Amino acid sequence: DKLPDPFAKHDGSRITTKAAWRCRRDEIKRDVEMYEIGPKPEPPMVEASLSGTKLNAKITTDAGSITLSTTVTAAAGSDCVAIGMNRNSSLVTDCLQVPFPHDQVVKYANDSSKSQSDPFYKVYPELWNKVGNYAAWSWGISRLIDALIQVKDELKIDPRKIAVHGCSYAGKMALF
Helix, strand or coil: CCCCCCCECCCCCECCCHHHHHHHHHHHHHHHHHHHHCCCCCCCEEEEEEECCEEEEEEEECCEEEEEEEECECCCCCCCEEEEECCCCCCCCCCEEEEECHHHCCCCCCCCCCCCCCHHHHHCHHHCCCCCHHHHHHHHHHHHHHHHHHCHHHHCCCCCCEEEECCCHHHHHHHC
């Protein structure tokens, strides 16, 4: 009874159509950014390359660049993608698997600590102490999605069929 209704907008009206969900989703995103983890930066320039099964995403901002790398595992005849935290998704099967190695963005620590030398803060130094690790990790996944879209024809994937999977802290990251 104490949980908020996910289908009630801030003004109290309820969404009743799939089309109205986009507005509600944007409200929830703004709430998470404001009260939980800070804003996820706007998309920077991303250059993708695919060499065999190795996907690289070179990300460039005014402050510098970093490259995220992962190994993709194809699923025969499937055009969908499953992104899992640090490993292949154990929940989404029969799709191209793209593990997201989050330490390439911000190192994971049980105490939620972060370091100004983490790669994310090299390309966004102005966000140091202004965003949480979840914002940085979800930003990294978004950049992998940017790269996947650029090489979609080589991988024979449909960018409308991408799932992000995680449990516990990775579930929160996947939500964002």
